[in-house]
Each structure stands twice: as structure tokens, then as C-alpha cells.
Amino acid sequence: MHPFSITxxxxxxxxxxxxxxxxxxxxxxxxxxxxxxxPQEIELxxxxxxxHHNSLQTETQLVDExxxxxxxxxxxxxxxxxxxxxxxxxxxxxGTSTVYYAxxxxxxxxxxxxxFYLQPSDLELRTGQITGVVGENGNGKTTLLRIVAGELMSDxxxxxxxxxxxxxxxxxxxxxxxxxxxxxxxxxxGTLLDNLRFYANIHGIKEExxxxxxxxILHRLGLDKFKHLxxxxxxxxxxxxxxxxxxxxxxxxxxxxxxxxxxxxxxAQQLFLQDLKFIIKSIRYPLSIILSSQALHEIESVAxxxxxxxxxxxxxxxxxxxxxQDRKVNTFEVSGNFTREQLVQVMQLIxxxxxxxxxxxxxxxxxxxxxxxxxxxxxxxxxxxxxxxxDISFSTRKLFKKDF
Amino acid sequence: MISxxxxxxxxxxxxxxxxxxxxxxGSKLHFVAYYSLLLWVLTSxxxxxxxxxxxxxxxxxxxxxxxxxxxxxxxxxxxYRNALFNIESEYGNRKKTDEYKVFFVNFLCVFLLFxxxxxxxxxxxIRVANSMSKEELKTEIxxxxxxxxxxxxxxxxxxxxxxxxxxxxxxxxxxxxxxxYIYKHDITQYRAWNKYTPYRFVTDSSEASYGIxxxxxxxxxxxxxxxxxxxxxQAIQNCINILKKHDQKFDYEATYVLSRYKSMCxxxxxxxxxxxxxxxxxxxxxxxxxxxxxxxxxxxYDNIFIFMWGFNLAMFYFVFYITLFFMLFKSVKWQYFxxxxxxxxxxxxxxxxxxxxxxxxxxxxxxxxxxxxxxxLYLIALVVSLTFIFQPKRFNGFKSICMQVVYIxxxxxxxxxxxxxxxxTNIFWREYYTNMYQHEIQAAVSTADNMxxxxxxxAQNMVYEADYKAHRELYENFLWGSIAFxxxxxxSFFMVFMKEQFLxxxxxxxxx
Numbered sequence: 001m002h003p004f005s006i007t008x009x010x011x012x013x014x015x016x017x018x019x020x021x022x023x024x025x026x027x028x029x030x031x032x033x034x035x036x037x038x039p040q041e042i043e044l045x046x047x048x049x050x051x052h053h054n055s056l057q058t059e060t061q062l063v064d065e066x067x068x069x070x071x072x073x074x075x076x077x078x079x080x081x082x083x084x085x086x087x088x089x090x091x092x093x094x095g096t097s098t099v100y101y102a103x104x105x106x107x108x109x110x111x112x113x114x115x116f117y118l119q120p121s122d123l124e125l126r127t128g129q130i131t132g133v134v135g136e137n138g139n140g141k142t143t144l145l146r147i148v149a150g151e152l153m154s155d156x157x158x159x160x161x162x163x164x165x166x167x168x169x170x171x172x173x174x175x176x177x178x179x180x181x182x183x184x185x186x187x188x189x190g191t192l193l194d195n196l197r198f199y200a201n202i203h204g205i206k207e208e209x210x211x212x213x214x215x216x217i218l219h220r221l222g223l224d225k226f227k228h229l230x231x232x233x234x235x236x237x238x239x240x241x242x243x244x245x246x247x248x249x250x251x252x253x254x255x256x257x258x259x260x261x262x263x264x265x266x267x268a269q270q271l272f273l274q275d276l277k278f279i280i281k282s283i284r285y286p287l288s289i290i291l292s293s294q295a296l297h298e299i300e301s302v303a304x305x306x307x308x309x310x311x312x313x314x315x316x317x318x319x320x321x322x323x324x325q326d327r328k329v330n331t332f333e334v335s336g337n338f339t340r341e342q343l344v345q346v347m348q349l350i351x352x353x354x355x356x357x358x359x360x361x362x363x364x365x366x367x368x369x370x371x372x373x374x375x376x377x378x379x380x381x382x383x384x385x386x387x388x389x390x391d392i393s394f395s396t397r398k399l400f401k402k403d404f
Numbered sequence: 405m406i407s408x409x410x411x412x413x414x415x416x417x418x419x420x421x422x423x424x425x426x427x428x429x430g431s432k433l434h435f436v437a438y439y440s441l442l443l444w445v446l447t448s449x450x451x452x453x454x455x456x457x458x459x460x461x462x463x464x465x466x467x468x469x470x471x472x473x474x475x476x477x478x479x480x481x482x483x484y485r486n487a488l489f490n491i492e493s494e495y496g497n498r499k500k501t502d503e504y505k506v507f508f509v510n511f512l513c514v515f516l517l518f519x520x521x522x523x524x525x526x527x528x529x530i531r532v533a534n535s536m537s538k539e540e541l542k543t544e545i546x547x548x549x550x551x552x553x554x555x556x557x558x559x560x561x562x563x564x565x566x567x568x569x570x571x572x573x574x575x576x577x578x579x580x581x582x583x584x585y586i587y588k589h590d591i592t593q594y595r596a597w598n599k600y601t602p603y604r605f606v607t608d609s610s611e612a613s614y615g616i617x618x619x620x621x622x623x624x625x626x627x628x629x630x631x632x633x634x635x636x637x638q639a640i641q642n643c644i645n646i647l648k649k650h651d652q653k654f655d656y657e658a659t660y661v662l663s664r665y666k667s668m669c670x671x672x673x674x675x676x677x678x679x680x681x682x683x684x685x686x687x688x689x690x691x692x693x694x695x696x697x698x699x700x701x702x703x704x705y706d707n708i709f710i711f712m713w714g715f716n717l718a719m720f721y722f723v724f725y726i727t728l729f730f731m732l733f734k735s736v737k738w739q740y741f742x743x744x745x746x747x748x749x750x751x752x753x754x755x756x757x758x759x760x761x762x763x764x765x766x767x768x769x770x771x772x773x774x775x776x777x778x779x780x781l782y783l784i785a786l787v788v789s790l791t792f793i794f795q796p797k798r799f800n801g802f803k804s805i806c807m808q809v810v811y812i813x814x815x816x817x818x819x820x821x822x823x824x825x826x827x828x829t830n831i832f833w834r835e836y837y838t839n840m841y842q843h844e845i846q847a848a849v850s851t852a853d854n855m856x857x858x859x860x861x862x863a864q865n866m867v868y869e870a871d872y873k874a875h876r877e878l879y880e881n882f883l884w885g886s887i888a889f890x891x892x893x894x895x896s897f898f899m900v901f902m903k904e905q906f907l908x909x910x911x912x913x914x915x916x
Contacts, residue, residue, distance in 0.1 A: 151914065153798050
């Protein structure tokens with residue numbers, strides 16, 4: 001079943017209106033206009049709310065009641081036609097489709113004076129799914145993504161793009177339908193708005209539709225305020241969002257992102273991941289996203305699938321949810337104002353537990369019949385002053401440990 | 405800052421093109437057209453206000469240099485702006501036929517940027533043409549031509565008489581003795597008719613030349629004047645009036661000119677006797693006056709360079725190749741484009757050295773070796789390109805360079821091939837005239853021992869002559885045909901085909 005839920009959207013929009021959060025409400029409304037064929041006057045409401053929001057000087061400025069009424073009217077329309085939209089979703093939702101399929105792809109090259117070998121691996125990317133590629137630096141994440149994006153030739157194996165219905169070799173047409181955002185973004189010239197309009201135009205979005213789509217994406221990704229600025233006038237976070245906006249104009253079937261979170265602060269990272277979650281839910285323009293990152297927990301929070309690469313070898317490739325189901329121990333990360341001796345003393349209370357000191361944090365393994373709640377309770381009852389705790393039993397974080 | 409210079413309507417047009425016609429928007433044709441129009445107006449105004457010097461049309465070279473510098477600066481700005489937005493680099497939607505639009509639009513932009521010479525020359529030309537009426541021009545030409553013999557500006561204008569010297573002294577008795585001569589000029593025998601007639605009227609039999617006296621008519625009219633002093637004086641005075649009208653200095657009276665002429669007619673004048681000529685200032689006049697009349701005639705009968713076939717062909721090739729190089733730059737990776745430019749500079753130099761080495765001591769071998777080398781290099785590049793076209797697997801820098809060489813050379817390769825054939829074979833009878841005719845046929849004529857045989861050889865000679873002309877005409881036709889075919893073939897088919905190959909190569913995954 002498709003992750004897009006009309007009921008969920010209605011309740012979310014209701015909540016935002018109660019909170020008078022017009023910023024998010026207007027985005028949600030615009031999202032709905034993109035997904036469904038709404039009457040022109042209803043679509044216009046969403047744009048009017050967007051224009052009103054853009055005219056506000058500050059986020060905290062009082063919202064005009066007329067605008068709230070418009071939002072409510074919009075919401076009422078959606079609620080009234082809920083069944084119609086649901087049947088529409090069922091009609092066009094044919095489940096997920098494979099966008100990219102690779103069997104036995106590998107790459108061998110010299111990096112400086114040392115050889116590197118990305119060992120043969122298989123990969124399947126499906127619409128409606130986010131795939132996260134994780135691993136330490138220099139282990140082959142970027143190499144894998146460049147092969148997926150058609151930037152780098154694989155030495156072995158077979159690659160197909162079933163959803164694109166194109167033959168191998170038609171690289172221009174393939175690249176027309178897949179979008180690759182490298183870690184180091186290329187500089188662009190002119191204003192952000194002109195670039196987006198040009199980009200939309202060359203990908204077939206013309207005239208009024210162009211203006212509408214560009215206005216929508218600018219608002220959706222929070223780029224409104226920067227639309228008349230140039231490359232040198234915006235921060236790296238917004239440059240990345242611009243790049244994402246540009247790529248979305250292409251309506252790609254596959255979005256490849258190499259270390260998109262690398263230069264973003266924590267808030268920008270959250271916003272960006274939110275954007276990805278929104279993009280992947282689209283029913284009208286279904287796509288698959290593959291991204292690499294060092295921000296493991298953030299990636300795991302959005303990814304459906306995880307690929308863990310270590311020294312060129314794929315250690316794990318599969319569903320994020322399935323990871324750790326066959327584990328033999330529960331693993332936790334902890335740190336705080338305590339000594340190793342204090343921790344060892346407490347852990348002696350849990351039979352079969354094991355402590356590993358990584359310098360700033362401790363990895364503690366306990367038998368699987370000892371739950372996270374019980375573990376945490378044990379630490380608290382024994383007055384261990386914790387400042388940080390995380391259950392990594394279902395996280396590929398475990399794979400970063402030295403014994404792996 | 406710059407946006408202040410852009411009028412509102414142009415900004416609105418720009419915004420419209422941005423969301424509707426990406427090729428046009430990216431080319432900035434609307435800006436080029438608008439500012440070119442402004443520059444046309446500006447250059448036309450300059451042409452309207454600058455002082456006209458009919459004796460020195462070359463003086464306008466300064467303006468052309470200035471316009472060319474402006475054009476080059478504007479071209480650089482345009483190339484930069486145009487290169488910023490590349491549809492293919494962003495894997496945008498495209499149709500094969502888009503390449504025709506791209507070519508046309510870019511060609512038009514480059515042409516407009518270099519077109520300032522046209523309005524400037526045209527307006528200036530109109531001013532020159534209107535400096536006198538066609539009737540006035542013809543009257544002045546005739547007046548000056550008829551009375552010119554009276555002025556005796558140069559002895560060479562008069563018939564030469566050869567007189568044998570009586571006192572032949574030979575310094576070296578071993579030398580063969582030849583009679584020695586002195587040369588004198590008979591001022592009564594003028595021979596430089598048509599001095600002031602622009603060349604176009606001398607050779608032209610169209611209506612434009614009607615009213616201009618022929619040499620014979622000039623001579624007849626002059627002979628009538630020579631026998632009538634009052635008429636002669638009037639004719640001379642008319643000439644002086646024309647010179648004065650055109651600000652040409654002449655400090656002598658008509659009576660002086662006539663009496664001087666008469667005294668010079670008394671006996672032939674020695675070759676090296678320049679004492680009786682007018683001063684230097686006056687000597688410059690016939691040339692200057694002739695220049696004035698020629699310039700006005702050219703202006704009146706549209707004989708300016710901007711309408712000349714040769715200039716426009718050169719302009720076409722210039723614009724065509726700038727457009728082609730720029731389109732190539734946008735179609736390939738820029739690093740390999742620069743390498744291709746280096747190849748275009750270095751390879752001919754290497755080939756030159758190679759040809760020099762191999763033709764050392766062999767007279768006339770350099771040209772064929774060099775020309776064959778160029779042709780071979782093209783063929784090698786073509787074969788390497790074909791290996792990519794038939795098996796495009798992965799990006800290859802060498803093949804990219806070869807394809808670029810083929811792309812650039814193909815529009816002129818047919819022309820080069822015809823030229824090569826003519827230079828290195830006798831297929832178009834290039835050698836015939838000098839070898840066959842001069843040596844064999846003439847030798848045959850000289851050894852003929854009867855009239856019948858001589859006539860036969862003469863007839864044979866005429867057939868050869870006709871054949872020779874036919875072959876040379878064929879060569880000319882082939883030359884023009886190859887120019888037209890090369891351009892048409894490239895624009896209609898090859899350019900589009902190669903663009904597909906460049907894009908295929910550019911989008912291929914890299915090896916590392």
C-alpha cells in the first residue's frame with residue numbers, strides 16, 4: 001500500500017490550523033494540489049495562502065482571519081471529497097516498481113597510491129522507498145552512488161532501469177530521468193528563480209505551469225525569501241535545497257544524493273530529511289531515493305532500506321526494519337558523568353553483559369531477553385548519571401564497532 | 405546596475421522567453437537584437453556626422469577598427485552569458501531538430517554582433533553618392549578628360565620617340581656593340597585618355613556608362629579645342645573650376661596652362677627633363693581627383709564592399725565558424741574542447757616540420773606532402789570517430805578530440821579536396837596552359853613546313869584552348885559546388901548527427 005494517506009493529511013492539516021501554523025499549513029495545502037486534480041478555485045486558495053504567508057514579515061506575526069477561513073474552506077473541500085481521493089489513490093497505486101536493478105556491480109581503481117576495490121554487490125531500488133548508504137569514509141559509498149547515477153562505469157555486472165524502459169547506452173535519456181546531487185555542488189549563475197524557471201522549462205514545464213510549479217517548489221522548500229539571490233548570497237544549506245528543488249523540477253524516477261547532510265547544521269538536516277519524506281510519498285510522481293551519509297541515526301529515521309559498506313564490501317543490504325531481528329544481543333550506547341568501574345559494577349548485575357569503551361561512549365551488550373526498559377531502569381536505580389542513551393539493537397550503528 | 409540599462413519591455417520579454425522558449429532565452433537573442441539595433445543607429449549617426457573626405461575612403465578604417473573592438477568585446481560577453489545556461493549539460497528535454505534552431509539563433513547573434521559595418525558603410529556611402537548628381541559626375545569626368553592633355557603633368561602620358569645616338573662610345577672593346585638610343589616625348593601626341601574615367605565605366609557597357617566619352621570621342625573633342633584658343637581656354641578654366649570645387653589646390657591661370665602647353669609642343673622633350681613640370685602639390689591632383697570621381701561613382705552604383713560577394717562569403721565563414729566552435733564548446737567537455745584547439749594549432753606546425761624534413765632537396769615536394777598530410781590526418785580522425793559512433797561504450801578523450809576535429813573540418817573538407825586535386829593532379833588541366841600549349845603546340849607551329857599543316861595545328865590549338873577553358877571552368881564550378889555542398893551537408897545533416905554523438909559521449913559513464 002502506498003504511504004500516502006488522505007486521512008493522515010486531513011488530520012495533520014486540521015492540527016496545523018488549530019495551531020495557526022500557516023507556514024506548514026500552506027505547504028500541506030500546496031502538496032495536496034500537486035497530488036490531486038483540484039478545481040481551480042480550490043487550487044487558487046492554496047496559492048493565495050502561500051502568497052499571504054510570504055508577505056508576512058515574521059513567522060510570529062498575527063495571521064489574518066480571512067486566510068484561516070480560506071484554509072478551512074480548503075480543508076472542508078478535501079474532507080467532503082475524501083472518498084473520491086482515496087479511490088483515486090487506489091486507482092493509480094500499483095505498488096512499488098523497480099527503478100534500478102544491478103547485479104554483481106563492482107569497481108576497481110587506484111586512489112592515490114593505494115588500490116580500492118568495491119566488491120561485487122546487487123542493488124534494487126524501488127519507487128516509494130528511501131535507501132540509505134552508510135559506512136566509514138573512503139569505503140566506497142560515493143563510488144556506489146556514482147555507478148547508480150551513471151557517472152561511473154561498473155567493471156562487472158549488469159544494470160537495468162526497468163521503470164525507465166530504456167536500453168543500456170541511452171545514457172542521455174536515462175540521465176534525463178534520474179537526478180544526481182553530488183556532495184560538492186556546482187556553482188550556478190544568475191538568480192535562484194531564473195535558474196529554477198530555466199530548469200523547469202527545459203524539462204518540459206512551460207508557461208503558466210512553469211510559474212506555478214516554481215512558486216510551489218520555492219514555497220515547499222522554504223526558498224521564497226532567497227529567490228532573487230545569487231549563488232554567492234545564500235548559505236550551503238539553501239544551496240542544497242535549491243539543488244533539490246531543481247532536481248524535483250525534472251520529476252525524476254530516481255534521486256541520488258551523495259552526502260547531502262554533510263554541510264548542514266542539525267536543524268537544516270532535519271528540514272532536509274523532512275523534505276525527502278514528503279517527496280517520497282508522492283503518488284503522482286513516484287520515485288526512489290538513494291542517499292549516503294555519515295549521520296547514521298538521521299538516515300535510519302527516514303530510510304526504508306540500508307546498505308552498509310565496509311572497505312568496499314557490502315556488509316548489510318536490506319530492509320531497515322529487518323535489521324537486527326536475528327540479533328543475539330541487545331546493544332546500547334551510553335555516556336555520562338561516571339567511571340568505567342561504576343559501570344562495570346552495575347553491569348555485573350546483568351548476567352552475560354559486555355562493555356566496550358570507544359573513548360567518549362560505552363557500548364553495552366546484554367542478552368536479548370533483557371529489554372531496553374529493564375536496562376535503563378537498572379542504570380537509573382543504581383544511580384548512574386546518564387547524559388546520553390541510545391538503543392542500537394536495530395541500528396547499523398553496531399556495524400561501525402571495531403569487532404565487526 | 406546593468407539592469408538599469410535594460411528597458412522594461414525587454415525584461416518582460418526575457419521573463420516570457422524564460423518560461424516558454426529556453427533556447428531563445430539562453431541565446432539572449434533578444435538582448436543582442438535590441439542592443440545591435442541601438443548600435444546600428446549609433447553607427448549610422450556617426451556615419452551621418454563625420455566629415456566626408458572623398459580622396460581618402462581608407463581613413464574610415466579607424467572607425468571600422470573601433471567597431472570591431474566593440475564587436476569583439478560584445479561577442480565575449482555574449483559567449484560567456486550564453487555558455488552559462490546549457491540545456492544538454494542539465495540533460496534537458498530535447499529534439500534532434502532543436503540543433504537547427506540553436507544554430508540559426510547563434511548564427512544570427514554572432515552576425516548581429518559583427519554587423520555594425522553594414523549600416524555605417526551604407527549611410528556613409530549614401531552621403532558620398534549624394535555629394536554630386538550622376539549627371540554632374542559624368543560632366544566632370546568628360547570635362548577633365550578632354551582638357552587633360554593641355555596640363556602636361558607627366559611626360560609618360562605622351563607618346564615616346566626613340567632617337568639613335570650618333571656618338572656611340574664603347575668603353576670595353578670586347579663587348580658586343582649595340583646602338584644606343586635616347587628617348588623623348590612628343591607632347592602633341594597624348595595617349596593617356598580616360599585618365600579620370602573610373603575603371604567600372606571603362607569596362608562597363610551598361611546604361612551606367614552612357615554619356616561618358618570614349619577615348620576616341622575624347623581625342624576628337626580635344627583636337628577641336630586645340631585649334632581654337634578661346635575654346636581651349638574655356639575648357640582649361642572649366643577643369644580648374646572643378647578642381648577648386650573639390651578643394652584641390654591649383655595656383656595657375658588657364659592662360660598660363662595653354663601657353664605652357666603650346667611651348668612644349670614645339671619640339672619633343674627629353675625623358676629625364678622634369679624641370680618644366682608643375683610643383684609636387686599639383687602633381688598629386690590627377691590621382692586625387694581620379695580617386696574622388698571613382699569613389700563617387702562606386703557609391704552611386706553600389707559598388708561598396710558590404711555588397712560584394714567576396715566580403716559576404718568571408719563574413720559568412722567567419723560567423724559560421726564562430727558559431728560552430730561555440731556550439732561545439734557547449735556540446736563537449738570543456739577540457740577536451742581546449743585540447744582540440746591546441747591540436748588545431750600544434751598539428752599543422754608539426755606537419756609543417758615533417759613536410760620540410762621529407763621534402764629537403766626535392767624541389768616542389770613540400771606542398772604535396774603537407775597537403776596530403778592534412779588530408780590523412782582528417783581521414784585518421786574520421787576513422788577514429790567512426791569507431792566510437794559504431795561502438796559507444798565509454799567516454800574516451802582521444803576519440804572526443806578526433807570527433808571534434810572531424811566536426812570542425814567537414815564543412816571545408818570538400819573544398820579542400822577539390823583544391824588538393826587541382827594542386828596535385830592535372831585533372832582540371834592546371835598544368836596544361838604552361839606546358840602543353842607553350843612548348844608542344846607552339847613548337848609544332850614553328851616546325852610546320854606548309855600552311856595546311858600549320859592551320860591544322862592552329863585548329864588543334866584552338867580545341868585545346870577551348871578544352872582548357874572548359875576544364876578551368878569545371879574547376880571553378882567544383883570549387884563553388886564544394887563550398888555550397890560542405891556548408892549545406894554540415895548544416896542539414898552532419899551537425900545534427902554529430903551533436904547526437906557528442907551528447908552520447910558526454911553522458912556516458914566515466915572510467916574513473
